[in-house]
Amino acid sequence: MxxxxxxxxxxxxxxxxxxxxxxxxxxxxxxxxxxxxxxxxxxxxxxxxxxxxxxxxxxxxxxxxxxTETGKRRAMLVLRRHRLWERFLTDKLKLPWEDVHDLACRLEHAVGTEVIDALVDFLDEPSSCPHGNPIPNSEGEFEYSDGVQLNTLRQGDEGVILRIHPESRDVLSFLAQKRIKPGAALSVIDVDDFDGLLTISINGVDQIIGQRIASHIVVAA
Amino acid sequence: MxxxxxxxxxxxxxxxxxxxxxxxxxxxxxxxxxxxxxxxxxxxxxxxxxxxxxxxxxxxxxxxxxxTETGKRRAMLVLRRHRLWERFLTDKLKLPWEDVHDLACRLEHAVGTEVIDALVDFLDEPSSCPHGNPIPNSEGEFEYSDGVQLNTLRQGDEGVILRIHPESRDVLSFLAQKRIKPGAALSVIDVDDFDGLLTISINGVDQIIGQRIASHIVVAA
DNA sequence: CCACGTTTATAGGCTAGCCTAAATAGTTAG
DNA sequence: CTAACTATTTAGGCTAGCCTATAAACGTGG
Missing domain, CATH: 1.10.10.10 (Winged helix-like DNA-binding domain superfamily/Winged helix DNA-binding domain)
Structure with a gap:
């Protein structure tokens, strides 16, 4: 064995x-x-x-x-495995957005290059995970499009959600419930600095979001 | 995290x-x-x-x-996970027969019911693993069709390969190389008790196989 | 420039899983 | 019935990862 x-x-x-x-x-x-x-x-x-x-x-x-360079490469390869499993779990197994992160955390350590390479083929070489984060290539390289955290925007600012980062279960399930996903266009209606609350409009619907959640939402600059 | x-x-x-x-x-x-x-x-x-x-x-x-009953149920559920991953790895990822057993050993512990249930749907409820062993249902139950180990057959006996059991890398890669799979019809041409070698004919081709390998091949009674 | 808070180190301990070597208990065949 | 073999226990040890409590080192604001 x-x-x-x-x-x-x-x-x-x-x-x-x-x-x-x-x-x-x-x-x-x-x-x-x-x-x-x-x-x-x-x-x-x-x-x-x-x-x-x-x-x-x-x-x-x-x-x-x-x-270090070695460490960075290794880290990116773990991230690659993680995000590929996330894509598999959402696209093929139809599992919920907010569940796949934790599940991928368990799968990312289980298997190596052989399976991952096959998975890439099977998934048609996806370039990002379901939460919008880029999937490093087999050399550990990737491109990160520029963006700013939602909580740094001011009233009247507009943008498109690029990704959720970092990913964490509670943030993701909050966002899933509100149907807030990468690709959505948003505009900032109001910023309440005192309570740290943002009122934003997404797809024509107004939503109120706290600072902590907002700091996980990256918007195209 | x-x-x-x-x-x-x-x-x-x-x-x-x-x-x-x-x-x-x-x-x-x-x-x-x-x-x-x-x-x-x-x-x-x-x-x-x-x-x-x-x-x-x-x-x-x-x-x-x-x-115990509890233990048996738990064991069957592990086997279920194992064999479902094997099916996924061979059918979807097109990985080699002899590799998937060890790979599934690492995946079988990684995730629980949620993923496994989704995997079952995705794979269309397969009833056996690629090596012919039955996949227990979600209650841990399964049916094992009767068979005998190839090494107990005598000269002139005939049968169809039901499954390879137990699975182990070296046996599987030997069999993969010889293209011996479940479903194949075979007849025993000669039994050399002294050296423990069997000469069998599979799909019209003669093959010589040792006792140890033969004991992993289960043939329909 | 020094006291305070942060960061790191030291000491001592824990659990899960593995190991070897040696002692003992049980089974079975002659 | 006892020797030989097998199965199990005991004793002692190891590594990876975690813990708490305490002490020391650092860096920065007043």
Whole structure:
């Protein structure tokens, strides 16, 4: 039989998370990483040491971590697997938008290149996941179209939703319920800085959205 | 994020293996189990104790283990997941027969009922895996058509290959190379008891096969 | 420029799964 | 009935990942 389990799955979670957080800041504090992964800062520090040893990340003491070239490539390949599974789960298995992220998190570590390459063929080489995030190619490269977070827009601004990032279950299910998806055109009707609420119009319907949710919505610049 | 990994995957491997071995003998010795899983007898004993605690198996000291009703159901559901993934990998992703078993071993633990139910629909409710083994239904029930191991046949016997069981990479790749699959008609031309070799004719072609391989081929009675 | 908050390190501990070596208990054949 | 073999237990150890509590190092605002 011989099925080695668990070997380095955590490491993959770490570099994937670092890769995603790097989009916001070049140097990711370990504490940020820890809270993103729902792990104690001490444990995160330990793990960071391990993956530094493996040459996947660089650590600037008291500043944060950054992926090495090897690490970045590895992280992008995990993201690739994740987003391909998401496409499969939504397009082929017709599973709900808000479920596929968590499900893909479990599948992304399960199989390697052979299956993923076959999956790419099967899915006709998709270029983005159902939430609008680009799928890296087999070299780990991808293109990220410019956008700004919805919460930085002001009254009267208009745009088209590019993607939801980062993805998290509660945000996605909120958006699914409101039928807010990539591709939708929106305009900002009102910004309430005091309560941190935005009133926006999407597809002609007015919606009220909080800051936290808005920060996950990336709009074409 | 919160993705619990590894939790009880080993236990699933154990009960799956016991379930498969139970077809041959009602009471599976721990040593048999251990060698099937490629694990030391001591470790297997430890794990057996754990799954006895969980009420999944019964252990008769010095005799062997047997699945409880709960355990049997759980084991069959793992087998179900395994075989459905095998079908997906061969039918949809066009991956080779001999690869899909090991790949499915990694996928079978990754996701639960939601994905599996959707997969069943997507695959049009298949009734067997690519190697001819039946896929249990969502209650863990299945039908096993009667058959005998090829190595028990004598000269002149004829039959149709029902399934390859148990599945293991080396056996499957040997058979793939020889194009021996379920559904093929065969007749036994010669049995060499001394060397343990069988000469059989499959689809009009003569093939020489060893005892070990033959014991994995189940032929319609 | 120094106290305060943040970041990291140290120490000690836990669980799941695996390992080997050696002791013991049970089964069976001669 | 006992020797030989097999099955199991005991003892001791390992790694990966996580934890808490505490201590030390750093960097920055007043």
């Amino acid at each position: 011989s099925v080695q389990l668990t070997k380095g799955e955590s490491a993959e979670m770490y570099i994937k998370a670092i890769g995603e957080l790097t989009l916001e800041e070049a140097l990711v504090p370990i504490s940020t990483l820890a809270s993103r992964l729902g792990i104690s800062p001490v444990s995160a520090t330990e793990m960071v040491h391990r993956i530094v040893e493996q040459g996947l990340v660089e650590h600037e003491r008291y500043k944060g971590v950054r992926l | 919160s993705v619990q990994l590894t939790k009880g995957e080993s236990a699933e491997m154990y009960i799956k293996a016991i379930g498969e071995l139970t077809l041959e003998e009602a009471l599976v010795p721990i040593s048999t189990l251990a060698s099937r899983l490629g694990i030391s007898p001591v470790s297997a004993t430890e794990m057996v104790h754990r799954i006895v605690e969980q009420g999944l198996v019964e252990h008769e000291r010095y005799k062997g283990v047997r699945l």
